[in-house]
Amino acid sequence: MKNIFLGIMTLIFTLNLQAQAIQYQISFDNAIHHEAEIKASFTNLDAGVFSVRMGRSSPGRYAIHEFAKNVYNLKATDGNGKLLNIHRPNPYQWNITDHNGEVNVSYTLYADRGDGTYAQVDETHAHLNIPATFIYSPQLTEREIVVDVDVRKDLNWKVATQLEKLSDTKFRAPDFQYFMDSPIEISDFSLRQFEVEQNGKTQTVEFVLHHNGTEAELDTYFEQVKNIVLAQKDVFGELPNFDFGKYTFLACYIPNASGDGMEHRNSTILTDREGLAEGGMRNNIGTVSHEFFHAWNVERIRPQSLEPFNYAEANMSGELWFAEGFTSYYTNLILCRAGIITPEEYIEGLTGTFNYVWNSPGRQFFNPIEMSYQAPFVDAATSVDPVNRENTFISYYSYGSMLGLALDLSLRENKLNLDDYFKLVWETFGKSETPYTIDDLHQTLVKYAGKEFGDHFFNYYIYKSEMPNYGNLFQTVGVTLKQATEQPYFGASVAINQFGAGIIQRNTQIGTPAYQAGLERGDVIMTVNNTPLSSNQSFNDFISQFEVGDTLKVAYNRYGVPKTTTVVLTGNPAYGIQLVEKEGDKPRKKVLKNRRDWLKVE
Template sequence: MKNIFFGILTLILTANLQAQAIKYQISFENAVHHEAEIKATFTNVGPGIFSVRMGRSSPGRYAIHEFAKNVYNLKATDATGKNLKIHRPNPYQWDISDHNGEVNVSYTLYADRGDGTYAQVDETHAHLNIPATFIYSPTLTDREIMVAIDLRNDLNWKVATQLEQLSETQFRAPDFQYFMDSPIEISDYSLRQFEVEQNGKSQTIEFVLHHNGTESELDTYFEQVKKIVLAQKDVFGELPNFDFGKYTFLACYIPNVSGDGMEHRNSTILTDREGLAEGGMRNNIGTVSHEFFHAWNVERIRPQSLEPFNYAEANMSGELWFAEGFTSYYTNLILSRAGIITPEEYIEGLTGTFNYVWNSPGRQFFNPIEMSYQAPFVDAATSVDPVNRDNTFISYYSYGSVLGLALDLSLRENKLNLDDYMKLVWETFGKSETPYTIAALHQTLVQYAGKEFGDHFFDYYIYKSEMPNYGNLLQSVGVVLKQATNQPYFGASVAINQFGAGIVQRNTQIGSPAYKAGLERGDVIMAVNNTPLAPNQNFSDFISQYKVGDTLKVAYTRFSIPKSTTVILTENPGYTIQLLEKEGAKPSKKVLRNRKGWLKVE
């Protein structure tokens, strides 16, 4: 009798929860004009004004996006079909009154950007990031959510998502936070899967690809994806326990999307205009590596500053140098370890990022933590006023990446390594999903490598903006960091048009010859040492005819007013990074062992 009683009680509670579930229905009859029709049902709503709103930010993005701008034709009714009063207290909220405990909202969504933040609806697919698509109630975030999708059978559409699948067209999220973090791809996609055994159970890794290429191309690409998954598993020692036992790559490599990648708890968005046969086979695989690493680092190894993610405002985090930057460090390192790129390609590929960070004047203004704070202004944020980020900002992706390189090589000099530090961070914070702070990362490094080492790294390179000795660190693995010599440096990005006018493209860098000479973005260089610039000439090639220390008389216009100045050329501050063997030298056996341990190569 007791079992029967509890069984009946469970059924009653389940039925009650289902009755309170928020229900959405979405259809795409007018997909050709980028419209979706959406209905939302909210039941057991308390008395008084009931508010719904569109999100203003999106998981993995930190800026404001104002998704409400694409919503129109919004109507609200009660359970009897009566039209309800709607008031707009602000641009992204609708206050609904005179309801009877049930509110049904319908609206049209315009969607035409396929990437990791927005939504795109056309007759190729319905690519849905949830905050950009679905209205929500801020007072009902603990309720489960049911989504019904009306498929376009004439287009052979099917659904891929990390949401729990109840049927071909019915899906469920346990609560608001999971729902908002669960993108949906609806298209005539191809699918590949493989199983990873771990601790006596199997988890499914699936790769969904919406593209215009061949199945054979996908087969080749998927083999690379598998290598990446297994190489990253080796870093942490295990895969995360994915909800519903599955991780899904949602890839769209079609001409009408925008290039992007965006991590989610059990899935990732991958978008690019290049198909696999048009360069995507090589050019898109780095995003696969980066986003899958986030399944550990940022999704489960989670900054306290992002918990819970606030969809009503910008989200600021001082930990992005670690969450995004260390992930960026591993992005190409994993490609090398997996054999997708060669060690030489990986090492020489460090050059651009290193020069960007090393030579940026931004370090005199912000440390890595404060660079991370800039994310709401730079992470797909939009503004119309000019800014001075060429001189004040270093991407936390790049900054954190070169710091990850330095930490890895520094640890290896002490017979430790970054992989094992990441494992400790995973064991301490990720597996239990305990949010971390910068102080906690600092303490974990002290625990792993000792107080002197841990304090030095954080005190000088995280809390301050000093730079490690990369020359010595790279030398320990047989890699040469060498500055370009006797190459003249002008210090401005100049594009010469078809009329022979050299337009300064960006703010000149603080301390550069062009900056000291007073040249600025928008200035138009007409002649150097009384020699007119040739139409469509490469400005760097033009400057290369001179020598370090030469003084150039530059004739230019600003706001159509003729001016002149003198530029004294300095030595190019850029470095090259390459294997010691390219210098004609032979690494020692110890150095080769160090390199092998770092790159995991035979």
């Protein structure tokens, strides 16, 4: 009798939850004009004002995005079909009154950007980032959610998402946070998948691709995806336990998409204009590597500062140098380990990021934590006023990537490595999904590598912005680091137009010859040492005829007023990074072993 009673109570509880579930319906009859029609049903409501709103931020993005700007024709009715009063207290919220415990909202959404932040609807697909698509009620965030998709059968559309599948067109989220983190791709896509056996369970990894290419191209690309998944699994020792036993790559490589990648708990968005046969086979695979690494680092190894994610405000975190930056370090390292790029390509590919980070004056203003705080201003954020980021900002992706490199090579000098540090962070915080702080990362490094090592790394390179000794670190793996100091350096990005005028494109950086000479963005250089510039020659080629230490007389216009200044050329501060073999040296066996252990290649 007790079991029967418990069964009845469970059934009643389940039916009650289903009755309270938020129901969405979405259709695309006017997809040709980028419109979706959306209906939302909210039941069992308390009396009084009922509020719905559009999000202002999105998972993995930290800036404000006013998604409400694309919502119109919004109406609300009660359970009897009565039209309800709506008041707008702010640009992104609708307050609804006089309901009878049920509110049904309908609206039109305009959507025409296919990437990881926005939504795009047209006759090729419906690409839906949830915060950019669906209104929500801040009063009902604990309720489960059901989405019913009216697919365009005439376009052979299918639905792919990390949401729990109830049918081919109906899907469920257990609550608001999971729903907002679950993008949906609706198109005539192709699908590949493979299974990984782990701890007695089967984990399925599937790759959904909406593209205009061939099935053979997808087969080739998917082999690379599998190699990436398995190489990253080796870093952590296991895959995460994906909800519903599945991880889904949602890729759109089509001309009307915008290049992007965006991680989610059990899926990721991958978008680009390049098809696989048009350069995407090579150019897009790095995003696959970066975003899948996030399945551990940021989705489950989660900064406390991002919990819970706030969809009504910008989200600030001081840990992005680790969450995004260390993920960026592994992005190309994994491509090398998976055999997709060669060790030489990987090593030489470090050069651009290295020079960007370590030749930037931004380090004198902000450490990696403070650079991370800048995310709401730079992460797909928009502004119309000029900023001075050339002098004050270093991307936390790039900064953290170079710090990850330094930490890995430093640990390897002590017969340790970054992979095993990540395993410890995973075991301590990720598997239990316990949000971490910067101090947690610090103390975990102390636990792994010792107090002296852990304190030194954080005290000098995280809490401060000093530069590790990369020359020595690179030597341990047979890599050279040299500056091209014999090359003359002007220190400004100059584009010569068809009339032979050299226009300075960006703010000049502090300490460069151009900055010291008082030149600035927008200045128009007319002559150098009384010699006019030529549209047939790049400015850098023009400068290369001079020597380090030469003094140049520069005639330029600023706001239409002729001016002159003198620029003293210095040596180029840029570093070159390459294997020692390219300089004719033969690395010692121990050094080659260190390199093989690092890159995991023979």
